[in-house]
Amino acid sequence: MNKISLIGSVFIFSALILIIQAADRKIPCNYSCQDCFPYGCIPETTNQNRDIVKSKQSSGDTTIKTYCGKCFEDADCGGAKCENGLCSKYVSPVPPRPIWPSFQLITTEIAFANCTTAYFKHPIISAGYLFEGAFRKVVPLKRVDGSFVAVDLPKFYWHAGGAFAFSGSSQNIFGEIGITYYYPVILFSSYSLLGEYQRTGSALWNSPSLNRVGPVLSLSIMQNIYLKGGYLLSVDNNGKSTAYGSIAYMKDLLGDLAPDRYKKYLPKELSK
């Protein structure tokens, strides 16, 4: 045997020893699909409910060891598909962007807007719309575990809304603008201080019509019902000021809450 053959044999033998040692040594991992890809991250304890093993390991149980190896199930691949012992390559996630919180609602509104004047005959039932927008954006932040979180969410929103009732002999337009504060307490979810405008008359686009403005407080119940109350001052020379109250609610709310068999008892305008 010449010298070169001897060196070659020693080299091959050493390489074999290293390969055998590497195969015998289990490479630890952290239940992450990236650690071992395309192999899985396998818990050493396989005789238990894997859900329990996994949740124990996640919650800091250091007695459960994991190693890279052929996967048995999707959980071994960090949630990707496990097939024939190998993990599937999963597409990258779309990271969340900063968002601008807003709220909008098409409403039905039952207003008692002329109740302290001679004009009052019945409540004004109108169709309305409201919009609320936050004063700032929300920026999600990445956690150490890879998930995202957004806290310190906006509590103050600007508010704009309107309602229109053109049916019957009396026509009405309501407009409102103000500030809303979000803070859920029991059934209430937000509170608004609004400036309300009312124009009422038999033909709104012609004079004479009455114009009123005034402050109104609004309480939102579960983001679907708005209770409003305030006092509207006449801005016309001979007009009457009046107390104002209304209930506005999501347009389809009665359809949700009242079974069809009771709808025949509702006023025609509300059963639509």
Added chain:
Amino acid sequence: MANKLLIVPGMTGCKLLLNDEDVGWPSELTLKAILAGEAGGFGFKLDSLKPDSIVETLSMEYLPDSAQWQPMRTTLKANSEIKPGPTLELAYNQLTDFGFFEYDWRADIRESGRLLMEYLKQNMPENGQWKIIGHSLGGLVTIVASKLYARENNDSDTAFSQLASHVVLLASPLDGTMVAADAIINGDNLSGGFSTYFKEIVRTWPSLHQMLPAWYWSVKKIVNGAEIDDDYCLQDDAPWIASKPEISLSMLQRARDARKDFFRAPLSRMNNVKTKIIMSRAWATNNHVVRDALNNLTVSNAGEPGDTSVPEETVRKMAEQIELDRMLSFGDDKETQKHALVGCDPVIAAAVKDFFNQ
């Protein structure tokens, strides 16, 4: 045609029709339960308020075999059938552009998932795909649909991307919820006075059992005055059930089978679909029951952050890396709406809409 938007609503998210007539869920039935309920209720004895009639109407019947996903009967009323009715839109008033998949939320989630898959296939938008929000239980139904569709396509993990471009799992109890445990153990839902009857009803509903908590610290026992993990979960046929022999073992088997086949690694067959798991962490949320020496079970009031139903930290602890990378949680100290109304929350709804535009 553009992509179609679809909400798969959560538990109690749509009405129930008994022989095509609204049974009055949730408002009328809740009122009836309060009026008819005994301890804590008014105890009225009118014919129309008979608790037994409500129990008969809302209870289901299943074979003990968990492999049978479809119910024998959807109601115990003779010659009658319950079907899903219109969705309660009050829970989704910020998601008005969406259509709804209506299903019987009491039923086995695997069957609801199969029906969703068929619906998605049969109503595919031309030149487009679905954008789906699975709210609460609806998220679990969506997961089942994705995995069943994969099975139909050689178990391809990208097959579901032919049907859907985006999926949001919104406040979904990926590992269960103590609300389900509370309903099954204590009948805590319609009203306090009606709980005895409500327990009887919900113990016939597979979906609630399939949403029982799957984390091992969901049952704790008292040892020397301290709470110790019982080392099993509420889906297991384990000591917690000793004082509740009326809880159906076959229903627990349905829960474990659904968990094993579908809910572990929930996104594993949504490869190539843009997915997001959105949760709230703004409310104290129960995460375990305490079992005393007499096997009495008490749902813990010491909650972790969540949405009152889904405990956010527990879901993160149980999540795999692929889920964590797609998880987005909101809020602190009552900054969002609670579980049932997250679809009305200005922040969460904005996040969902923004994701669908990505």
